Amino acid sequence: MDTALVIGGTRFIGRHLVSDLLDHDYDVTIFNRGNHDNPFADDEHVTHVEGDRTNETALELAKERVEPDAVFDCVAYAPREVRAATEIFSDAEAYVYISSGDAYGNEEIPKREGETELRPCSAEQATDDSGDSYGNRKAEGDRAIFEAAERGVNAFSVRPCIVYGPHDYTERLDYWIERVASYDRVVVPGDGDNVWHRAYVEDVASALRIVAEEGTPGECYNVGDRQLVTIDEMLELIAEALDTDLEIVHAGRNELAAADLSPDDFILYRDYPHVLDTDRLANLGWDSTPLAEAMERTVVEHLESDRDGAEYDPGREAEERVLGVLETL
CATH class of the missing domain: 3.90.25.10 (UDP-galactose 4-epimerase, domain 1)
Structure with a gap:
């Protein structure tokens, strides 16, 4: 893989992901609405395509323009957005969705992929945009990843816990x-x-790339400080x-x-x-700072x-x- 489309890409996790991809010789295209300063505006290896990720036609146009090997979805907050993206990028070598440790529904120590139950997501929660339904929507996005992989799509999920690091606009x-x-x-x-449990942002960025390169479609990967x-x-x-x-x-x-x-x-x-179990990700060769x-x-x-x-x-x-x-x- 040598071309990447990052949906998002200029604020926090996406910003560090673009830097990580550049460090590993990817040509990168950022797809977003252009509402925030682009720290890569002067980088010849980074292209910007303006568009709203909730607009499926805009995503399809970005796909036709870029023809990416790998797609990283940093700003999918509704399950329908994940389902649409897995259809649009169904022939990509990798579609990686950023989920969340908040997708887990049971309080267990540690929370393990494929073992700890995910939150349910009602039809009302799936279209709600409040913080109360955040984990439910992320869990339903994970289920969309599972369904896509069953159809043969190279779809993956990465679940960070609380992310910290430079340029964290959450403060x-x-x-x-x-x-x-x-x-x-x-x-x-x-x-x-x-x-x-917290995850350093540069480690989240490297996890996203490593999962795209080495992961198993249909799998979720927790990420947090080791x-x-x-x-x-x-x-x-x-x-x-x-x-x-x-x-x-x-x-x-x-x-x-x-x-x-x-x-x-x-x-x-x-x-x-x-606490999230991070062994599955570490087994791909990932480690934390x-x-x-x-x-x-x-x-x-x-x-x-x-x-x-x-x-x-x-x-x-x-x-x-x-x-x-x-x-x-």
């Missing part, structure tokens, strides 16, 4: 980086052992990358309630551990950006009240 990790950079004492809900970290360990990695001292202060539900806060007010906190290296790259780009994760901020004044309560105990 979820930016909140915590900003907290560690700004304060010596940082409030963490619970006992600090909370585990929410080494799990607790929320405390994540903050320690951030502090190390910032070369700063950090005191982590744990607060239970009662202490948080004194400031009208709850654990859910802190982004990337999850009561029940979310060492955690310290991944966090250092993430922090460096954060400091160069204007992102601060402020939308997730529970309020420093509220945190100070929590710290005050804890000091009296």
Whole structure:
């Protein structure tokens, strides 16, 4: 394979995917609406085709123009979009759909491809565009991949957990980086052992390419850091990358309630551990970036950006009240 069509391709996962493909000598075409700056505008190996991925005619025209060996679908959020794309690109050597760890319906440790039950998806959920149905829609997209593979389509699914890294427009990790950079004492809900599996974005990008090249049609592949970290360990990695001292202060539900806060007010906190088994992907020759290296790259780009994760901020004044309560105990 040497030609790739990336549906999306300029913001976060897609941006890193394009870079990874270029590093592996692919000629790349980006297909999107052109609503965001194109970081590859001056790269002679990257072509841009403008169009709306929800428009099947536009996708068909892109296929005729590019004739891609591999198609990577970064922005399929409705099951009908996956079904349409697997039809349009049915003769490609690989069609790779980005699903999500949120597609899993059972809380198991770890969640395994082909074993852990997927979320159901009603007709109403399939056409809903709210966050409440996100995992359901991704699960139904996975089922569309299975059906396409049964028809002989080289269709694959990659399921990342929470993705972090440079250029993350969600700003979820930016909140915590900003907290560690700004304060010596940082409030963490619970006992600090909370585990929410994360995936470094460059590793997600390489996983997508490796699955296209080495994967089995009809299979799903989980992707996440090969080494799990607790929320405390994540903050320690951030502090190390910032070369700063950090005191982590744990607060239970009662202490948080004194400031009208709850654990859910802190982004990337999850009561029940979310862990994905990544052995299937590793068996294809994939590996993840060492955690310290991944966090250092993430922090460096954060400091160069204007992102601060402020939308997730529970309020420093509220945190100070929590710290005050804890000091009296």
